[in-house]
Amino acid sequence: MISRKITASIQSGSMIRKMFEEGNRLKGIYGEDNVYDFSIGNPDLEPPEEVVRSLCALTASPAPGMHGYMSNNGYLSTRTAVARSISTASVxxxxxxxxxxxxxxxxxxxxxKSILDPGDEVILLSPFFxxxxxxxxxxxxxxxIVPTDPDTFMPNMDRIDAAIGPKTKAIIINSPNNPSGALYPKEILSALNDRLLSHDRVIHxxxxxxYRELVYDGGSAPSTISVIKNLIICYSWSKSLSLxxxxxxxxxxxxxxEDFELLTQAIVLANRILGSVNAPALFQKVIEFSIQAKVDITNYEERRNLLYDILIGAGFTVSKPAGAFYLFARSPEDDLEFCKRCAEERILVVPGSAFSCPGYFRLAFCASEKTIRGSADAFRVIGRSYGLCD
Ligand SMILES: Cc1ncc(COP(=O)(O)O)c(C=O)c1O
Structure with a gap:
């Protein structure tokens, strides 16, 4: 017998994964080129040259012991490079x-795992991953769950304050945001920091x-570490280096x-107890040797503009996202029904309900230019069927 919780999770399933599977089914019937799959945020750019070069150099002449056990927090040389990369003039x-x-x-x-006792609460700002x-x-x-402001998707301080109770341990923020693409300005981060510090205990x-590096129109994400005191960053190179x-x-x-000493020790212990023990050795080294590398985001920016123009042309209501690689548009009807309607035209998108934000749908624009251009006629057909365009 397997657990009741996992059984229930299997039955409900992830909506994003379901759309992804539906995409594969449709591709099997109509062919790869005739299905417009915007369902999943899988970066389609290859990792930068520097990453490939570091990988080749490391595998050609690995340092002795490179594949052995290490401290659970990772190689000191890698952590030093990472720490430098996020240090600022003030921190x-x-x-x-x-x-x-x-x-x-x-x-x-x-x-x-490091911060929660059973029943402790964590605030999530919808829409969220x-x-x-x-x-x-x-x-x-x-x-x-605390909703952000409609359409701007910015955190609402009063709503956050109202949600804080004796069991609140933390709030999770995600900027640039999946799925809305919203980028929080420094003033918002600062206001959030002030509000949480006004409580008489630590709220992480x-x-x-x-998506920190995926910011468009020449902008950049403000450094959280120079603004927020009780901050814990979670980062990956999944998107910024396509890995x-x-x-x-x-x-x-x-x-x-405030809890720096104990918290850093707790996270290392949790990393071990969770079973991963330490991060993959080879890729720690790859990261260390290519810490300055970045994928070329002009590519994503062009695709964002292209898909945005197609949606606007088909009559949809959507704002241009400042970052990440998603467009979050208003759904002209119940979002689950709307996504089914899109699938009829071989377009795969994810309902806002999958991000705790019904009434919207998400499109991942890390799809090929061909897919994006190819979807234009189908979006117009859909827009027309809802009276959104001629
Ligand atoms: C907002 C957000 N957080 C975390 C993750 C997980 O990232 P990783 O694959 O690096 O674990 C994703 C992946 O899509 C994401 O969109």
Whole structure:
């Protein structure tokens, strides 16, 4: 017998995965080129040259002992490079602040395991990446959902304040955001920090930042570490270096954090207890040697513009996202029904309900230019069927 909880999870399933599977089914029938799959955020750019070069050099002449056990927080040389890369003029991050992890998902699980007692609450700002609920429940926590402001998707301080109770342990923020693409300005981060510090105990701000480098129109994501005191960053190179299959990321505790000593030790222990033990050795080294590398985001920016124009042309209501690689548009009817209607035209999108935000749908624009251009006629057919365009 398997557990009741996992049985229920299997039955409900992930909506994103379901759309992905539906895409594969349709591709089998109509052919790869005739299905417009915007369902999953799987980066389709190859990793940068520097990454490939580092990987080749490391495998050609591995350092002795490179594949052995190591400290559970990872190689000191890698953590030193990472700590330097996130230090700012006002905050110097020491290598002890960093724990190398199995992607951002591994970092979030290690962090939540470190801070949650059963029944503790974690505030989530909807729309949000639905796996957060699983991560919180893994560690017997309770998710408390607080909606962001409509259409801007910015955190609403009064609503957050109202949701804080005696059991609130943390809030998770994610900017640039999956699925809305919203980028929180420094003033918002600062206001959030002030509000949480006004409570008489530590409320951790967990900043999930896998899209940090994916910011468009010449902008950049403000550094959270120079603004937020009780901060824990969860990061991965899944998106910024197109390495999601390599499962490499880190957690970073702000040196200003009130619980710095104990928390950093707790995360390392949690990383071990969770079974990953340490992050993959080879890719820690790859990251260390290519810490400055980045994928070319002009590519994503062009595709964002292209898909945005197609949606606007078909009469949809959508704002241009400042970052990440998703468009979050208003659904002209119940979002689950709307996604079924899109599938009839061989377009795969994910309902806002999958992000705790019904009334919208998400499109991942990390799809090929051909797929995006190819979808234009089908979007017009759909738009017309709802009276959104001629
Ligand atoms: C907001 C957000 N956080 C975390 C993750 C998980 O990242 P990783 O694959 O590095 O574990 C994802 C993946 O899509 C994401 O969108």
């Amino acid at each position: 110097t991050v020491p290598p002890e602040a960093i724990c190398m992890t199995v992607g951002a998902a591994g970092a979030m699980n290690a962090v939540l 639905m796996e957060y609920i699983n991560y919180i429940e893994n560690h017997c926590g309770v998710a408390v 701000i967990i900043s999930d930042e896998p 999601p299959g390599e499962r490499i990321g880190y957690s970073a505790v702000s040196p200003e954090h």
